[in-house]
Amino acid sequence: MTSAYLWVKVFHIFFVIAWMVGIFYLPRMFVHFQEAVQEGEGVSRIKTMARKLYKFSTIMMIFAIILGLTLWLHFGMGGGWMHAKLLLVLYFVVHHHLCGYFLKQMQKDTLKPSSVFFRWFNELPVFVLLGILILTLMKPF
Numbered sequence: 001m002t003s004a005y006l007w008v009k010v011f012h013i014f015f016v017i018a019w020m021v022g023i024f025y026l027p028r029m030f031v032h033f034q035e036a037v038q039e040g041e042g043v044s045r046i047k048t049m050a051r052k053l054y055k056f057s058t059i060m061m062i063f064a065i066i067l068g069l070t071l072w073l074h075f076g077m078g079g080g081w082m083h084a085k086l087l088l089v090l091y092f093v094v095h096h097h098l099c100g101y102f103l104k105q106m107q108k109d110t111l112k113p114s115s116v117f118f119r120w121f122n123e124l125p126v127f128v129l130l131g132i133l134i135l136t137l138m139k140p141f
Contacts, residue, residue, distance in 0.1 A: 002075075005071070005075045008067055008070050008071055008074075008075070009071060011063070011067055012064060012067035012068050012070075012071055015060050015061075015063040015064035015067060016060075016064045016068075018056075018057075018060035018064075019057055019060040019061045019064050019092075019096075020125075020129065021053070021056075021057060021060075022053050022054060022056065022057020022058075022060070022061075022096070022099070023057070023092060023095060023096060023099075023125050024122065024125060024126070025053060026050060026053055026054060026057065026099045026102075026103070027099065027118045027119075027121045027122035028118075028122050029046055029049060029050040029053070030050075030102055030106065030111065030113075030115075030118040030121075031115045031118045031119055031122065032046055033046045033047070033050070033106055033111060034111065034113075034114060034115040034118065035115050037109075037111075038115075043109075046106075047106060047107055050103055050106060051103065051107065054099060054100060054103050057096065057099075058096070058100075061092075061093070061096055065089075065093075068089070079139060079141070080141040081135045081136070081138075081139045081140060081141055082135075084131075084135050084141075085132055085135045085136060088128050088131050088132045088135070089132065091128050092125065092128065095121075095124075095125060098121075102118075
């Protein structure tokens with residue numbers, strides 16, 4: 001393994017971890033928002049925090065994807081496991097954009113799904129991440 005490959009890999013992992021902060025915490029903010037609205041509490045701080053977290057998370061996602069593509073296309077990582085991993089990464093990209101969609105609703109006070117929905121929306125990515133880790137480290141096919 002070359003030094004350049006290892007540096008790209010380090011930064012790819014770093015940005016993926018930073019992106020996952022948003023993937024895991026934004027839906028939890030939607031839960032808190034929905035519960036605060038039901039209880040008649042103020043939600044302006046939650047809105048501000050969610051907006052800033054989404055912006056941060058989007059930047060981290062872009063760097064993670066660019067570095068992941070660099071590892072895949074420039075350094076020749078591949079195999080059947082990579083195709084499965086890319087499908088799961090696509091899930092995260094869609095999930096991230098759904099968070100953006102829900103964030104826009106939240107900013108307008110028109111967020112429709114319940115806090116129970118967002119609890120499930122928050123849990124599923126944990127298992128998808130586990131799948132990515134298994135595929136990446138074990139390379140089962």
